[in-house]
Amino acid sequence: MRYGPEHKRQTRTRLIAAAVRLFKARGYRGVGVDALMREEGLTAGGFYAHFASKEALLEAALRHAMLETRRRFFAGLAEQRGWEWLREAVRRYLSRSHRDGVAEGCPLPSLSPEVARASKRTREAFDTYLTEFMLEFERALPAELERRRERALALVSLCVGGIMLARAVNDRNLSDLILRACREHVVPPHHQRKDPE
Secondary structure, eight states: OOOOHHHHHHHHHHHHHHHHHHHHHHOSTTOOHHHHHHHTTOOGGGGGGTOSSHHHHHHHHHHHHHHHHHHHHHTTOTTOOHHHHHHHHHHHHTSHHHHHOGGGSOHHHHHHHHHTTSOHHHHHHHHHHHHHHHHHHHHHSOTTOSSHHHHHHHHHHHHHHHHHHHHHOSOHHHHHHHHHHHHHHHSOGGGOOOOOO
């Protein structure tokens, strides 16, 4: 049976969404084409009707993940700038819910260690995601700050590293402390507000 273009588009969208979820939960190397297609009730042979390679799927998955990340961490912040934006974005990112929701979270903490050993094409796709994520921070940083791009990269690095460590440690109290310490170092004390996690 031959399917029309709309069915093919819907299947591709399903595969991308599944890949985002599985790559974050199991790692890029931990998810093969066969497992991905099985997850969606499809045969492995059909994969190449949608993507030239697993790396091409990763590129599409990262583009999709950026949209999800914007929705989850930056939704409703478009009118805010400066410390108010940063405080809220960081509160959302360095949260227990993000730490615990690996499959629903940002792919940077989940995929960074693997991508560092991946091919040039995979790293380039990852670079694009990281750059877009960093630019969200750069645009919102207080106007009076100098070297905003470097500051934005440092903030993103602290956020991503904080989530990675908070997920890695066994002691839940230590994990909570990591999140809190990172939040407090991202936003200066006089710009902080006591919010529930």
